Amino acid sequence: MSRKIRVIVVDDSALVRSLLSEIINRQRDMECIGTANDPLVAREMIREMNPDVITLDVEMPRMDGIDFLGRLMRLRPMPVVMISTLTERGAEVTMKALELGAIDFVAKPRVGLASGLNDLASQIVDKIRVAAVAQVRRAAPREAAASAPHASGAGAAAPAAPTTLLxxxxxxxxxxxxxxxxxxxxxxxxxxxxxxxxxxxxxxxxxxxxxxxxxxxxxxxxxxxxxxxxxxxxxxxxxxxxxxxxxxxxxxxxxxxxxxxxxxxxxxxxxxxxxxxxxxxxxxxxxxxxxxxxxxxxxxxxxxxxxxxxxxxxxxxxxxxxxxxxxxxxxxxxxxxxxxxxxxxxxxxxxxxxxxxxxxxxxxxxxx
Known part of the structure; x- marks a missing residue:
């Protein structure tokens, strides 16, 4: 890309926001143009700054990352890289985020956060680069999604009835x-x-x-x-x-x-x-x-x-x-x-x- 990839970091941890900003700003092809400590602040920043990619924490105050992602992908689809916690619940929520339209995710460590995120730096920026050029799909309206749980955004129909195949x-x-x-x-x-x-x-x-x-x-x-x-x-x-x-x-x-x-x-x-x-x-x-x-x-x-x-x-x-x-x-x-x-x-x-x-x-x- 001829211009830098513009990234907004959304995370309730000041440490994580600082670390991710630093990792992003070390790259010659991207810049962190802003950080937000909760989705409501992020919403206004996205409107004003029009980023290319956002990184989004799963668990945050006032509105959790999944609720925010669902609204974002319905109203203003854009590339999102989820920052997930490596726990069983974190894994389940991450699967939901990918279903809603997140491009990819990074699993942050539960201990040794600073050193762990720096160890993941190359993975983080690689996923941001991929997200910046990915084809983003608009999430289905909530009512449609609720009535068609198997639909995937690719126009999936309900599964065929069981049949004898082979x-x-x-x-x-x-x-x-x-x-x-x-x-x-x-x-x-x-x-x-x-x-x-x-x-x-x-x-x-x-x-x-x-x-x-x-x-x-x-x-x-x-x-x-x-x-x-x-x-x-x-x-x-x-x-x-x-x-x-x-x-x-x-x-x-x-x-x-x-x-x-x-x-x-x-x-x-x-x-x-x-x-x-x-x-x-x-x-x-x-x-x-x-x-x-x-x-x-x-x-x-x-x-x-x-x-x-x-x-x-x-x-x-x-x-x-x-x-x-x-x-x-x-x-x-x-x-x-x-x-x-x-x-x-x-x-x-x-x-x-x-x-x-x-x-x-x-x-x-x-x-x-």
Whole structure:
């Protein structure tokens, strides 16, 4: 960007406001143009100063961050990076913030705040940079949101009724999904439309430790399939989706006729842990032509080269299109690597996949 990214910091802690301002002002491409200790003050500052990005604390006086975010995204949608506390409640609230339209979040430590935030400085400013160029979506009106809990802002319909999809073929196939910025809502949009007997689904979403438990629980309450964090050594079953636990590497292995989850403390790949590259490479090697790859919204290139390996091994791959991505980084790189078979709007990926799976079932039944 030719001009500096203008940021307003909203946090009830004077220490956090000072630390974040200092971190932001150290960057050559951004500046903190103001700070606010509560949302009502922030509202006036946003009107007067028109920032490019705001950072927003979750828990604040007079109006909590979630209420403020909901109103902001309905009335004046703009890029927001949430500053969350690394607690179980903090994780649940963060998932709600992402649902309301926040671009991303940073998990601040509960102890050693000053040193902890400075250790996170590069992550904080990277997320502000991504937010500044992200596509922001307007939150649905409260009444619409209340009457359509599964809607995701991408025009999602209610999930399809449970159907018999694959029968015994479902144990052979595996669906492999990778995502980063904006991915929590994109993954939801795919999973809520998958029938109860879909093939096993393995997912890597860039997320730190402590947040994937809430993410999986939230999805499990919305979907026909069972959604859970992956556990090392467990069998990957049809009708289940397995999410890489934050701060670990997740890949797929084979044990006889079964697919098995492998969760370990491997090193970061492409700076990520979990990494889409790690999961997709294993799917290329272990699942081959029985795999379906899906690359969703996210910054960077994690997983693009491995998705091409999946395609070369015979998988069929879907990539989210630019118009429906929050950030068209990882999908763009997957396309550039020649990894995609179809580039589709988010809302069309699950229906296209289900139709293709049903076609495979029909062919199998015809042969039988």
């Amino acid at each position: 029968g015994r073929l479902s144990t052979e196939k595996l669906i492999c999904i990778g995502a980063s910025t904006g991915g929590t809502e994109a993954i939801k949009e795919v999973l809520v439309h998958m029938p109860a007997d879909s093939p096993g689904i393995v997912i890597t979403q860039h997320m730190p430790p402590g947040f994937t438990t809430s993410f999986a629980a939230r999805l499990n309450g919305l979907c026909q399939i069972t959604v859970k964090e992956a556990v090392n050594g467990e069998r990957i079953l049809p009708g289940h989706a397995y999410i890489a636990p934050g701060g670990t590497q997740f890949h797929v292995a084979r044990s006889g006729a079964n697919y098995v989850a492998v969760v370990d403390d491997g090193p970061p790949v492409n700076r990520h842990k979990p990494s889409v590259e790690v999961l997709f490479k294993s799917c290329a090697a272990v699942v081959g032509r029985n795999a379906f790859g899906i690359m969703l919204t996210g910054m960077g290139n994690d997983g693009a080269a491995a998705m091409r390996e999946m395609k070369d091994a015979g998988s069929y791959n879907y990539v989210q299109d630019e118009a429906t991505c929050i950030v068209f980084g990882m999908p763009r790189e997957a396309i550039a690597h020649g990894a995609s078979d179809e580039v589709l709007p988010l809302g069309q990926i699950a229906p296209a996949l289900v139709a293709r799976l049903r076609g495979a079932t029909d062919r199998l039944h015809h042969r039988i």
